Amino acid sequence: xxxxxxxxxxxxxxxxxxxxxxxxxxxxxxxxxxxxxxxxxxxxxxxxxxxxxxxxxxxxxxxxxxxxxxxxxxxxxxxxxxxxxxxxxxxxxxxxxxxxxxxxxxxxxxxxxxxxxxxxxxxxxxxxxxxxxxxxxxxxxxxxxxxxxxxxxxxxxxxxxxxxxxxxxxxxxxxxxxxxxxxxxxxxxxxxxxxxxxxxxxxxxxxxxxxxxxxxxxxxxxxxxxxxxxxxxxxxxxxxxxxxxxxxxxxxxxxxxxxxxxxxxxxxxxxxxxxxxxxxxxxxxxxxxxxxxxxxxxxxxxxxxxxxxxxxxxxxxxxxxxxxxxxxxxxxxxxxxxxxxxxxxxxxxxxxxxxxxxxxxxxxxxxxxxxxxxxxxxxxxxxxxxxxxxx
Numbered sequence: 001x002x003x004x005x006x007x008x009x010x011x012x013x014x015x016x017x018x019x020x021x022x023x024x025x026x027x028x029x030x031x032x033x034x035x036x037x038x039x040x041x042x043x044x045x046x047x048x049x050x051x052x053x054x055x056x057x058x059x060x061x062x063x064x065x066x067x068x069x070x071x072x073x074x075x076x077x078x079x080x081x082x083x084x085x086x087x088x089x090x091x092x093x094x095x096x097x098x099x100x101x102x103x104x105x106x107x108x109x110x111x112x113x114x115x116x117x118x119x120x121x122x123x124x125x126x127x128x129x130x131x132x133x134x135x136x137x138x139x140x141x142x143x144x145x146x147x148x149x150x151x152x153x154x155x156x157x158x159x160x161x162x163x164x165x166x167x168x169x170x171x172x173x174x175x176x177x178x179x180x181x182x183x184x185x186x187x188x189x190x191x192x193x194x195x196x197x198x199x200x201x202x203x204x205x206x207x208x209x210x211x212x213x214x215x216x217x218x219x220x221x222x223x224x225x226x227x228x229x230x231x232x233x234x235x236x237x238x239x240x241x242x243x244x245x246x247x248x249x250x251x252x253x254x255x256x257x258x259x260x261x262x263x264x265x266x267x268x269x270x271x272x273x274x275x276x277x278x279x280x281x282x283x284x285x286x287x288x289x290x291x292x293x294x295x296x297x298x299x300x301x302x303x304x305x306x307x308x309x310x311x312x313x314x315x316x317x318x319x320x321x322x323x324x325x326x327x328x329x330x331x332x333x334x335x336x337x338x339x340x341x342x343x344x345x346x347x348x349x350x351x352x353x354x355x356x357x358x359x360x361x362x363x364x365x366x367x368x369x370x371x372x373x374x375x376x377x378x379x380x381x382x383x384x385x386x387x388x389x390x391x
Contacts, residue, residue, distance in 0.1 A: 018121050019106070026102055026128050030095060030137060037138045040087035046140035053077035066233035072180035073142040087140065094137050094144040101148035102127060104155025109371050111158040112335050119378035126318075126370040127151070132359040133366060142182050147364045149178040150342065153188050154368065157195075157338050183230050184349050191341035195334040202333075224270065231269035237262060239354045240276060245290040247354045252294065252301060254286050273352065288351040295350045295362060302357050315366075318373040325376035339368040 014021065048067060052074035055061040062071065080089030105127045110120035127133060136143040156171040175189040200209040239247065241262075243254035261279035263272040277284050294300065296319065298311025325331065326340040346365045355361060 018117070022102075022106070022121065022124050022128065025125070026099065026134075029128055029134050033135050033138045036135075039138070040091045040140055041138045042087075042140055049074050049077060049142070050140065053081055057082040069183040069230065069233070070142055070181070072177060073145055073182075076145060077140075090140060091138055094148075097148040097152075098134070098137050098144060101151035101155075104152045105367060105371065108155035108158040109374065111161070112331050112371070112375055113378055114330075116378060118381070119374045122377060123367075123371045123374040126374065127367055130366060130370070133363050136360075136363065141360070143360050143363060146178070146181045146185065147367070149174060149181055149185070150188055150364050151367050153178055153192075154339070154342075154371065157192060158332075158335055161332065183234075184346065186230075187345040187349065188342055191338050191345060194341045195337040198337045199334050227270045228268050231273075234269070234353065236269075236353060237272060237276065240280075240284070240287065243287065244354050245287070245294045246300070246357050249301070249357060252290070254283070254290055256280075256283050291351045291355055292347065294355045295347060298359075298362075300357060300359075315369075318369050321374075321376040322369045322372035325372035325374075325379075328376060328379060330379065331375055336372070339372050342368045 049070070052063050052067050052070075053076075055063060056074055056078035062068065067074070076093065077090050080086070080093055083089060085092070102124060106120045106124040109123040110117060113119040133147060136147060153171070153174045156167065156174050159167045160171055171192070175192055178188045179185040197209075197212055200212050203209065241260060242250070243256065244250070245252045245254065260283065261276075263275035267275060298315050299308050303311075322340075322343075326336050328336070343365045346361070350361055
């Protein structure tokens, strides 16, 4: 018997147990990272989150300013500190939420794949096996909780097809929690809103669509205030002047050919960005394109050759497959709009701000790439199997 036949036979025997195998793989991956980092992993930004969490746990004090934009994570940490479980308790909580998120990826993908388990298993496998996702479960950072909330929001979004009020309530709760996890957490809620607007636009009755546009017009001043609030503690003009593509990394930087025109003192945070864009369009365009490359390419200067090769061989084709999946008519359209919007909005934010030296900003949106890509793979495999002649 040839090797391909043996592998096919083994796959057929294991397939009925694929969910158990995925669960076992998830546990194994967590144990490997626990051993790699020797337990909870403390990094530079961990200190400010833990200090904030202690203030909440011991005094009920919520620190104002920049840290308030990450309030959910210190609040999450404070629960485990208040219970006296310390750092292991925080990581245990992150692992529990990650396990629920992994199940949400499987179930959500299966719903979009019309109940077929192949795409669900492949998307879940990618979510578990991609090294720059699961490792954050051991980090004392917001990323684990944020990644899990994105995945849980995806699962909840696919469930609103049933139309039950409890499903809508769960989705709204998860979108609110995601928005509180990080300053850019609002992109998930905005993606859901865009999917809803697209659904209204395609209805035969135009009145709901017009009402939604009127509501947005009325809310525009409030949204502008919210945007300025989110940007108030980010010093974007400093990064623009330094030409940074990666925060505090000057070896990859864009240098201006002429003096930059900066906004006058007293200009609001959002207005400063618009002013800079209008008066320095070529320079800002170069900056944005550079950040786009750094963000999606997976070719960070700090990465090893093996890490870069992994991105080129696996992640780049996933982008292409995800783009095809986002246009696949057989997939529920609101979910396609939601998933594509999450990735595109996060990309736009990085292009307007600055990327980090590692994959902290990309990891939270990789699950939506994997879901769309595996749905496309499932479709291609289905087409191939139907096209194969019998005999």
